[in-house]
Amino acid sequence: MPTIYPKTLSQTPARILFGLALRKAREEQQLSQEELAERAGLHRTYIGQVERGERNISIDNMEHLAHAVGMQLWEMLRP
DSSP, X not given: OOOOOOSSGGGSOHHHHHHHHXXXXXXXXXOOHHHHHHHHTSOHXXXXXXXXXXXXXXXXXXXXXXXHTTOOHHHHTOO
C-alpha cells in the first residue's frame, strides 16, 4: 500500500517529515540504509520503513537516527 502524503508541509505528520529529512541526510552523506542502521543500532528494513513513513517511530529511535546522521532531532522535524 503506497504512503499518502498531505498536500502541504504544515499538514504533514511528524513521522513523514522525519522520514524525508532522514533520507535526505543519509543520501547527502552517501550512506546506505545498512550503514545508517549499523550506526543507529537498528535494522536496515526498519530504516526503509521510517524513510517511507510506514512506521510510527518512537522518539527514542528518532533521537538515535538523528544522532547517527549528525543532526539535532528538532532540525529533522521542521517543515
